[in-house]
C-alpha cells in the first residue's frame with residue numbers, strides 16, 4: 001500500500017497489544033544463533049527488519065524454524081554463503097557486522113537505499129581496532145560493508161556517540177576476542193544486549209555507561225520477547241490527545257521508558273504498572289517540555305511522536321542534543337519538522353534538534369513518510385487526534401519494517417473508517 005488516508009478527528013479508545021520489541025527480537029535471533037543447542041523465542045517482532053536479520057542468520061548456517069507463535073533456533077554460524085541483505089535495519093546491519101567480525105571468513109552486508117546512506121564508520125573504526133578488516137563504500141563509511149573476521153583482541157573503546165547499536169556491535173565481536181572488551185558511552189543507552197548475554201550465560205559487567213564483556217560460549221535458552229515500548233508510544237500519545245488507551249505487556253526496563261517520563265513532565269495523565277508492563281493513558285492537557293542530550297538516548301525513537309504531543313501542547317518545546325536523529329531511516333529532524341508543518345504547526349529545525357510551537361488544532365495534511373516508519377505512524381496519530389478532515393500519508397509501506405498491523409490496530413481503537421488505503 002502506497003498511501004494511507006486517515007480521517008480525524010476521532011476518539012481513540014481501547015486496549016492495544018503492540019508487536020514484540022524490535023531491539024529484543026534482533027538480539028534474541030542473533031544470540032540464539034551463536035549459542036550451542038536449541039533456543040526458543042516467543043513474541044518475536046513480525047516486522048521486516050527482524051525478518052531480514054532472521055534471513056541473514058539462516059545464510060550463516062543457523063537453523064531457524066517458525067512454528068506458529070514460537071520460533072525455534074538451533075545455533076551454529078559460519079561464513080555466509082551470500083550477501084547479507086539487512087533491509088532497512090540499522091540495528092540489524094550493525095549488530096550482524098559485529099558478529100561477523102568474530103567469525104573466520106568474509107561477510108558482505110548491505111541494505112535498502114535508506115540503510116546504504118547511514119553511517120557505518122562508527123562500528124568500522126572500533127572493529128578494525130579489534131583486528132577485523134572492515135571496508136565499504138566511501139572508505140568504509142557506508143554499506144555495502146565487507147568484513148573479514150576472526151582473530152580479534154579485546155579493546156577498551158570510548159564511543160563518541162551514545163549508541164546501543166555501536167555498543168552491541170562491539171560486545172558481540174568481543175564474545176570471541178582474546179581478552180575482555182569494554183565500551184564506554186557518553187550517555188547510557190538501552191541495555192538489551194547486556195541483559196540477554198547474561199541470560200545466555202555470558203559474563204557481562206555493567207557500571208553506568210561502562211560495559212565489559214568476557215569472551216565465552218553462549219548456552220541456548222528460551223526468550224519471551226516483551227511488547228515494544230517504542231510502538232506503544234504512538235497509542236499512548238493518541239490516548240493523551242483524545243481518548244483512553246491501555247497497552248499491556250511492555251518492556252519498561254533500562255533506557256526504554258524515557259518517553260513516559262517526558263510525557264509526565266508534559267502533564268500527562270498516565271498509570272504505569274511495572275509488574276505487568278501496562279501503561280494507561282487518558283486525555284490530558286499537555287504543556288511543552290524541553291529535551292536535552294542526556295534525555296535523547298532514552299527516547300531516541302520516540303521523538304517523532306513526542307513532537308506530535310508537543311505540537312498539541314500549550315507553549316513551546318525545544319529539543320536539543322539530538323543530532324543523531326539526522327542519521328536514522330530519514331533525517332528525522334527534517335522529516336519531523338516537515339510533517340508537523342504539513343499539519344499547520346509552527347516548527348523550526350535546529351542543527352541538533354527542533355523548536356515546536358503548540359496549537360490546539362491541526363489542519364488535515366498531505367504527508368510524505370520519506371521512507372521512515374516512525375514519521376508515517378506519528379502522522380497517523382496527529383491526523384486521527386487533531387486534524388478535522390482527511391489526511392493522506394504517502395510512503396505508508398515503510399510501516400511494515402516495524403509494525404505491519406498498525407493500520408488494523410488504528411481501526412481497532414478509532415473505529416471502522418478511521419483509515420483506509422488511498423489511491424495515488
Ligand SMILES: O=C(O)C1=C[C@@H](OP(=O)(O)O)[C@@H](O)[C@H](O)C1
Nearest residue numbers: 023091162163164165166300301
Ligand atoms: O540497539 C537498538 O536496538 C537500537 C538503538 C537505537 O539506535 P542507536 O543505537 O544508533 O542510537 C535505536 O534508534 C534503534 O531503533 C534500535
Ligand SMILES: C=C(OP(=O)(O)O)C(=O)O
Nearest residue numbers: 088089090091092301328
Ligand atoms: C532507528 C530505528 O531503527 P534502526 O536503527 O534499527 O533502523 C527505528 O526503529 O526507529
